[in-house]
Amino acid sequence: MSALALAFDLLLVAALLWLAWQALFDAHRFSAVAHFMVFGLVMSLAWVRLDALDIALAEAAIGAGVTGALLLAALGRLPAKAGHAPAWRRAQRPLVWAAVATVVSATLALAWVAWQLPRPGLAGPVAEVLPHSGVDHAVTAVLLNLRAWDTLLEITVMLAAVCLVWSLGPALSPYAPATALPGLPALTRLLHPLFVLVPAYLLWRGSHAPGGAFPAGAVLGAGGVLMVLAGAVHWVHDARRQPLLRLLLAAGVLLFLAVGLAGLGLAGTFLALPDALAGPLILAVEVAAALSIALMLMAFYLYGEPGR
Amino acid sequence: MFHAAIAALLLLNLGVALWRLRRGPTSADRMLAAELVSASAIAVLLLLAAGLAQPALVDVALLVALLAAVATANFVTRTWTLLHEESGSREEAGRD
Numbered sequence: 001m002s003a004l005a006l007a008f009d010l011l012l013v014a015a016l017l018w019l020a021w022q023a024l025f026d027a028h029r030f031s032a033v034a035h036f037m038v039f040g041l042v043m044s045l046a047w048v049r050l051d052a053l054d055i056a057l058a059e060a061a062i063g064a065g066v067t068g069a070l071l072l073a074a075l076g077r078l079p080a081k082a083g084h085a086p087a088w089r090r091a092q093r094p095l096v097w098a099a100v101a102t103v104v105s106a107t108l109a110l111a112w113v114a115w116q117l118p119r120p121g122l123a124g125p126v127a128e129v130l131p132h133s134g135v136d137h138a139v140t141a142v143l144l145n146l147r148a149w150d151t152l153l154e155i156t157v158m159l160a161a162v163c164l165v166w167s168l169g170p171a172l173s174p175y176a177p178a179t180a181l182p183g184l185p186a187l188t189r190l191l192h193p194l195f196v197l198v199p200a201y202l203l204w205r206g207s208h209a210p211g212g213a214f215p216a217g218a219v220l221g222a223g224g225v226l227m228v229l230a231g232a233v234h235w236v237h238d239a240r241r242q243p244l245l246r247l248l249l250a251a252g253v254l255l256f257l258a259v260g261l262a263g264l265g266l267a268g269t270f271l272a273l274p275d276a277l278a279g280p281l282i283l284a285v286e287v288a289a290a291l292s293i294a295l296m297l298m299a300f301y302l303y304g305e306p307g308r
Numbered sequence: 309m310f311h312a313a314i315a316a317l318l319l320l321n322l323g324v325a326l327w328r329l330r331r332g333p334t335s336a337d338r339m340l341a342a343e344l345v346s347a348s349a350i351a352v353l354l355l356l357a358a359g360l361a362q363p364a365l366v367d368v369a370l371l372v373a374l375l376a377a378v379a380t381a382n383f384v385t386r387t388w389t390l391l392h393e394e395s396g397s398r399e400e401a402g403r404d
Contacts, residue, residue, distance in 0.1 A: 004312050008315065015319075015326065030335040030338060038342050053368065075387050174389075179384070179388070191374070211367070219374060
């Protein structure tokens with residue numbers, strides 16, 4: 001078994017290195033994007049082998065799925081002739097080498113620091129406070145209670161990214177596909193209920209097993225992207241619905257902030273959750289965050305501000 | 309043991325998909341190779357779920373299956389457009 005496991009892991013590592021190299025250095029744009037999508041899939045297998053199922057779920061949903069979809073749609077807007085990057089100029093060479101040296105030395109320094117970290121890490125202390133955190137799954141407890149600050153900032157960064165994308169101009173209307181697609185509306189109608197059911201399941205599971213707001217939001221958002229592709233989402237472009245759309249986009253951050261301020265009032269610390277209320281509060285924040293994440297991913301996909 | 313051996317064999321089989329991904333020549337070939345990889349990844353995940361007795365892996369397989377459909381729909385509606393003048397795909401598009 002161990003020899004087989006070793007062979008499996010070596011195959012994974014070899015495939016990952018090859019895919020990463022191709023995704024970065026393939027001159028053909030579509031080929032690079034396809035390699036990147038496959039890289040995300042193989043990476044999620046690697047996370048499974050490392051026993052990090054939460055990260056495997058997030059990588060499969062966000063890395064391989066949603067980012068791949070965004071890149072594919074962006075490729076469709078670019079002129080097809082692959083533009084080769086110009087060669088480095090003589091004056092740029094020292095800068096390039098300085099950047100490479102900085103990255104290599106920073107990587108080595110980080111690896112050294114990571115090696116020096118006390119073992120076995122924080123799993124013990126987290127397990128100790130788990131009964132007071134309101135959930136039974138350590139990763140969810142860390143993400144939404146013990147280190148809720150990091151998660152709040154992550155969602156805020158996504159909201160800022162939506163503002164940035166929308167500030168670039170009005171939403172782009174897609175080009176006509178090269179072939180007729182009679183199956184697409186039927187596929188969307190058949191699949192979309194699953195894209196609503198699975199996030200609900202992942203959210204419910206997040207309290208006691210791998211799952212939670214980020215994969216749930218990503219799957220819901222991917223379902224929304226499927227609806228956008230089939231031309232079934234008109235309301236986001238409706239000028240009268242813009243306040244509602246913006247409110248829903250910000251709902252995750254707003255509810256998270258409200259819970260954090262309530263913690264300041266009740267427990268004396270920003271984002272501290274009282275033991276008795278922690279479970280329901282975490283669930284409420286997760287639902288709002290998943291909805292906002294899903295809408296944010298759809299909002300990226302419009303490539304500009306709708307309703308203008 | 310049996311499950312792990314089949315999973316390793318499927319992973320080895322990915323080499324064929326990676327070859328297609330590298331070679332192309334049209335973007336449709338590359339997209340199909342990527343879909344082959346996601347189908348293999350689903351099979352590997354399900355085999356590992358059975359072999360390691362970890363039912364949570366079935367959830368990861370479910371996610372991969374759902375998002376593969378989105379990737380394909382994206383490719384046909386947004387990437388493979390009439391604007392796209394890649395030699396292979398225009399030939400395919402012109403045949404219609």
